[in-house]
Amino acid sequence: MVTKQLNSKSLQKTPPIYPVKTKVQLTTILIVVLGFYLFSMFWTQQKMVGGFGNAFSNVLVVVEKFFPPNMSVITAVWDPMAQTIQMAIIATTFAAILTVPLALLSAQNITSIKPLYITTRTVLNILRTIPDLVLAVIFVGLFGVGLFPGIVALIIFSLGILAKLISETIESVDMDPLEAMRASGGSVIQVIFYGLVPQVLPQFTSFVLYVFEINIRASVVLGLVGAGGIGLVLDQQLKFYNYPNVMAIIILIFVVVLIIEYISNKLREALI
Amino acid sequence: MESISLPPKQPKSAFKKIKGILIFLAVIAIYIWTFIGIDIDWARAVERAISNFGVIIPRLFSPDWSATGEVTLKIIETVFIAFAGSFMASILAIPLGFLAAKNMSRSKFLSNIGKWILSAIRAFPDIILAILFVVAVGPNAFAGVLAIAIGSTGMLGKLYSEVVESIDMRVVEAMEANGANKIQMLFYGVIPQIIPEFLSYAIYRFEIDVRASSILGIVGAGGIGTMIIFAANNRNWSEMGLILLAIIIVVTIIDFISARIRRKIV
Numbered sequence: 001m002v003t004k005q006l007n008s009k010s011l012q013k014t015p016p017i018y019p020v021k022t023k024v025q026l027t028t029i030l031i032v033v034l035g036f037y038l039f040s041m042f043w044t045q046q047k048m049v050g051g052f053g054n055a056f057s058n059v060l061v062v063v064e065k066f067f068p069p070n071m072s073v074i075t076a077v078w079d080p081m082a083q084t085i086q087m088a089i090i091a092t093t094f095a096a097i098l099t100v101p102l103a104l105l106s107a108q109n110i111t112s113i114k115p116l117y118i119t120t121r122t123v124l125n126i127l128r129t130i131p132d133l134v135l136a137v138i139f140v141g142l143f144g145v146g147l148f149p150g151i152v153a154l155i156i157f158s159l160g161i162l163a164k165l166i167s168e169t170i171e172s173v174d175m176d177p178l179e180a181m182r183a184s185g186g187s188v189i190q191v192i193f194y195g196l197v198p199q200v201l202p203q204f205t206s207f208v209l210y211v212f213e214i215n216i217r218a219s220v221v222l223g224l225v226g227a228g229g230i231g232l233v234l235d236q237q238l239k240f241y242n243y244p245n246v247m248a249i250i251i252l253i254f255v256v257v258l259i260i261e262y263i264s265n266k267l268r269e270a271l272i
Numbered sequence: 273m274e275s276i277s278l279p280p281k282q283p284k285s286a287f288k289k290i291k292g293i294l295i296f297l298a299v300i301a302i303y304i305w306t307f308i309g310i311d312i313d314w315a316r317a318v319e320r321a322i323s324n325f326g327v328i329i330p331r332l333f334s335p336d337w338s339a340t341g342e343v344t345l346k347i348i349e350t351v352f353i354a355f356a357g358s359f360m361a362s363i364l365a366i367p368l369g370f371l372a373a374k375n376m377s378r379s380k381f382l383s384n385i386g387k388w389i390l391s392a393i394r395a396f397p398d399i400i401l402a403i404l405f406v407v408a409v410g411p412n413a414f415a416g417v418l419a420i421a422i423g424s425t426g427m428l429g430k431l432y433s434e435v436v437e438s439i440d441m442r443v444v445e446a447m448e449a450n451g452a453n454k455i456q457m458l459f460y461g462v463i464p465q466i467i468p469e470f471l472s473y474a475i476y477r478f479e480i481d482v483r484a485s486s487i488l489g490i491v492g493a494g495g496i497g498t499m500i501i502f503a504a505n506n507r508n509w510s511e512m513g514l515i516l517l518a519i520i521i522v523v524t525i526i527d528f529i530s531a532r533i534r535r536k537i538v
Contacts, residue, residue, distance in 0.1 A: 040356035044413035129523035144320040
C-alpha cells in the first residue's frame with residue numbers, strides 16, 4: 001500500500017520507481033490476500049448466532065460474568081499450580097538429556113552417515129508439526145488421566161524444538177579445534193567432550209531455559225484434556241460455569257507465567 | 273617425559289564464585305522440591321499403557337478414510353481461523369510495535385508501557401484466550417479467530433518493535449535536517465525500511481497460528497480441534513490417526529510455502 005502511495009505521488013514529476021509489472025503483481029497479491037481474509041471472516045462467522053454485531057454486544061455481559069474474580073480460590077488451587085510447574089521442570093530435564101543424542105544425530109557435521117541424519121531430521125520435523133495438546137490427548141488415551149501423560153507429551157513436544165535448535169548450533173560451531181583433536185589422535189568421545197561441548201554449552205543452557213518457558217505455558221493448559229495440573233481445575237470450573245473462579249485461576253496462571261519468564265529471561269541474558 | 277603444563281586459568285572473582293554456588297544450590301533445591309512434590313501413580317500408568325498400547329497405536333497408523341470429507345472441511349476451517357487471526361494481528365501489532373520501539377518516541381516511559389502491554393499479552397496461552405472468547409461470542413470459529421488475533425499480537429508486536437529499533441536512523445535524521453515533517457519522515461524514512469521484515473514476520477506467525485488454531489476446538493473455538501476432542505472421547509483412534517495425518521500434511525505444506533515466500537521477501 002505504501003509503495004503505491006509513493007508511486008502515485010512521484011508519477012507527476014519523475015518516472016515511476018517501480019516498473020508497471022511489479023505494481024500489477026503487488027496489487028494482485030494485495031487483492032488475493034484481502035479476498036482470502038474477507039472469505040475467512042465470512043466462513044468463521046457463518047455459524048454464529050446473531051453475527052458480528054450481536055457478539056460484541058455480548059462482550060460486556062461476559063465481563064460482568066467474569067468479574068470480580070473470586071480470589072479466595074487461589075489458596076485451594078495452589079497444589080495443582082505447583083504440580084504444573086513440577087511437570088514442566090521434569091519434562092524439560094528429560095528432554096534436555098534425550099536431546100543430546102538426537103541433536104548429534106541430526107547435525108550434518110557430526111553424523112557422517114547420510115541416511116541416519118536424514119531419517120532423524122525427518123522424524124523431528126514431523127514431530128514438530130503436532131501441537132502439544134494433541135500429543136497430550138493421545139497420551140491420556142494411552143496412560144490414563146494424570147500427570148504422567150502430560151509429562152510424556154511435554155517431553156516429546158520439546159524434544160522436537162530443542163533437538164532442532166541445538167543441532168543447528170552444533171552445525172555452526174568452529175570445526176578447526178575438532179579436526180585438530182582428531183588429527184592428534186583423539187577418540188570420538190574425546191573430540192565431542194573437549195572440542196564440541198565447550199562451544200555449545202552456553203547456547204544449550206539458553207535453549208533449555210527457552211524450552212522451559214514454552215513448557216510452562218504449555219503445561220498450564222494440558223489439564224484441559226485430562227493431563228493433570230492446574231488446567232484440570234480450570235476445566236472443572238468451566239464446566240460448572242463458575243466464571244469468577246475461572247478468572248481467578250487465569251490471573252494466577254498469568255502471574256506465574258510472567259514471573260517464571262522474567263527469571264528465565266534474566267538467566268538467559270546472563271548466559272550469553 | 274615432562275608433563276605438559278597448561279596456561280594458568282584466569283582467577284575468578286569471589287563475587288562470581290558465590291553467585292555460581294548460589295545458582296547451583298537454587299537449582300538443586302528446585303529439583304528436590306520437584307521430585308518430592310510430584311506424585312505419579314506409576315502402577316496404574318504402566319498397567320493402562322500395557323492394555324492400551326496394542327489397541328491404540330496400530331489404529332493410529334491405520335487412518336479411517338471414511339471421515340476424509342469432514343476432516344478436510346475442518347482442516348480448511350482451521351486454516352481460515354489462522355489466516356483471519358494472523359491478518360488481524362499483523363495490523364493490530366503495528367501501533368503496538370511502534371509504541372514499544374525505543375527509537376520512535378523520546379520518552380522511555382512510553383516504550384516501556386508498550387513493552388509491558390506486549391509481554392502481558394504474551395503471557396496468556398492461546399487456548400486461555402480462546403476460553404475467554406468462547407464465553408464472549410459463543411462456541412464458534414470466530415472465537416478462535418479473536419483468540420489467535422490477540423495471542424499473535426503479543427509476539428508480532430515484540431518482533432515489529434525490534435525491527436523498528438534496528439532501522440538506519442541516519443536516513444530519518446537526514447530527512448529531519450532537511451525539514452521533513454513527522455508524517456513524511458514516517459512514510460519515506462521509516463516505512464520503506466521495515467516493510468519486508470514486517471511482512472516476513474507476519475507470514476512466519478501465520479505458520480505458528482495454523483498449529484495453534486488446530487487445538488482451539490478443544491475448548492469449543494472451531495477448527496479441527498473439535499474433531500480431536502470428539503475422537504478422543506469416543507476412543508475412535510483410527511479417526512484420530514486421520515486427523516493427525518491431516519495436521520501433519522497441512523502444517524508441512526504451509527511451512528514450506530511460507531519459508532519460500534519469506535526467503536523471497538527478505
